[in-house]
Amino acid sequence: MTSMADYNIYKEKMQKIADVRYATAVLQWDQETYLPAQGATHRSRQVATLSELAHTMFTDAELGNLLNQLKTADLQPDERRNVDLSQEDYEKQTKFTPAFVRKMSEAVSAAFHAWVEARKQNDFSVFEPALTELVALKRQEAELLGYKEHPYDALLNEFEKGMTVQQLDAIFNGVKEPLRQLLQQVQQQPEPADDFLHQHFPKQQQWEWGMYLAKQLGFDFEAGRQDISEHPFTINFGSRDVRITTRIDEKDFTNMTWSTIHEVGHALYEQGLPEEMYGLPLGEYASLGIHESQSRLWENCVGRSKTFWKYYLPVLKQYFPEQLQEVELDAFVRAINKIKPSFIRTEADELTYHFHVIVRYELEKRLIEGSLQVKDIPSYWNEQYQQLLGVTVPGDKQGCLQDVHWGHGSFGYFPTYSLGSFYAAQLWKQALKELDGLEDEISNTGNCQRLLEWLRQKVHLHGRRYTSGELCELVTDEKLNSQIFLNYLQEKINSLQP
Structure with a gap:
């Protein structure tokens, strides 16, 4: 198979994953703008399912093998940069199991709705249980991602690459x-x-x-x-x-x-x-x-x-x-x-x-x-x-x-x-x-x-x-x-x- 054919397969896979991620984002946008209060529970499930699906698609061994093949392929500079960055992302995401991704997504949805209710009541204690669970998961995430000096470095890197x-x-x-x-x-x-x-x-x-x-x-x-x-x-x-x-x-x-x-x-x-x-x-x-x-x-x-x-x-x-x-x-x-x-x-x-x-x-x-x-x-x-x-x-x-x-x-x-x-x-x-x-x-x-x-x-x-x-x-x-x-x-x- 030619390098271009491999790259096109990679591109198609990445765009399908993006389709799922953006579909999830539409549900999240709706959650914060028009979602009826009673829809929160089912929405949390829907977002968790799609998040888990996107993660499963991205960490699939077939994509990993394809990225490895493309490491030595003859690619244009933009194509090479895309592949290299995807390889970084792949190595990071394969540190998380689908079960962990789902658990994190569910915890985030629960925390968001608890936050909204806590603000209504002007009472942090309403938010505290959900946030406690989320912080525990974030500590776990930091350990899974790995860091050299401080566990917070691992989370910083998700938003500001290389920052410590x-x-x-x-x-x-x-x-x-x-x-x-x-x-x-x-x-x-x-x-x-x-x-x-x-x-x-x-x-x-x-x-x-x-x-x-x-x-x-x-x-x-x-x-x-x-x-x-x-x-x-x-x-x-x-x-x-x-x-x-x-x-x-x-x-x-x-x-x-x-x-x-x-x-x-x-x-x-x-x-x-x-x-x-x-x-x-x-x-x-x-x-x-x-x-x-x-x-x-x-x-x-x-x-x-x-x-x-x-x-x-x-x-x-x-x-x-x-x-x-x-x-x-x-x-x-x-x-x-x-x-x-x-x-x-x-x-x-x-x-x-x-x-x-x-x-x-x-x-x-x-x-x-x-x-x-x-x-x-x-x-x-x-x-x-x-x-x-x-x-x-x-x-x-x-x-x-x-x-x-x-x-x-x-x-x-x-x-x-x-x-x-x-x-x-x-x-x-x-x-x-x-x-x-x-x-x-x-x-x-x-x-x-x-x-x-x-x-x-x-x-x-x-x-x-x-x-x-x-x-x-x-x-x-x-x-x-x-x-x-x-x-x-x-x-x-x-x-x-x-």
Whole structure:
């Protein structure tokens, strides 16, 4: 059999596996948007069955033998990279039995529904039994995957290939004190007024504004849609079907607007992945750190800039004339960039956001190594928020139940939020360097297409070809440098002072 024939068989197998995985994802999307409450039990079973089926298909010995044959085949560079990455994935997935995969899927579904109920009751103890089981499985997963130094490394690697506790400790220790100093600088200045952002903003008008904004930023509604969910998220079933969700608080205009921009950033990345690579590694995102770099770049570097709102504030006033007609540009920009410690991560400013991430990182690390028990999460959480941010958490819903990630079984995910912000600042600096007149173009016309095309060429089209670090160095000519983010933040803080 020729190398091309072997490769085509491999491609067909991978795309069939993708069909099952994306079918599972459709059920998961529905679970978080439209599923009736009584459908939860059967949905958990359906997702578990399909997850087990996809795993069985991927770990089949026939695929393993085919990948081995392709190791020495004469392939084109893209084909070679797909095969090599699939070989890595295969070796990792064959460490899990189908029974373990099913058990994990069932535990995740149970945890998600327990999390939803616990939030309704504002009571972590409702979530505790399901989360305890899930943490035990995650510890088991880490052992199965293997690690050199810390069990959390194995889980980190699932989201940010090659990242370790040792590296993250160095990164967070390097930014913690500079961020504290910046926060002290801000707290010595008068607090900007932001009461106009907390008037009554009707749900329907917010929804229409969000849909307009998504379209303006380049989200293709012919290849995606937006809905409402408990926690905003992005999910895809291939690059031609990408779903985003948002949530609307009629008393807080900022909630929906920046969650929409954030999720659109994720979605633009998914819609920019090579369509012809469906089901193959080069059709998948590089890492969650790079994924977060896209959402944070659009949300903060663009979406909280004076450049952006010079054009879009007059448009926004057409949607909310009564609420915002008298608000001036400088006052609006200062308000949306207000830096003040709070207890909700998704609503946190660009500076204090990283303290939220550090709390979660340290907590997860301790859970996985066994030095913290699940039942102690609320007390640990509240102590850390008091210590790092100086805020008193009013209840579990606003505290340790605020994020859906543990209900999804996503341990090792949270650090990528900070990594994403650091990558975003570095990419944004490079984009401004290479795209002459970009800020003037955005402020005068509202058109962000040139930035999107730059990201498509520099980041999106590569898929999983490079690790985060390799991609960062390829695009910006240097490794991840968190000082660029600190400089960006310092410059923004200086520019916002009245």
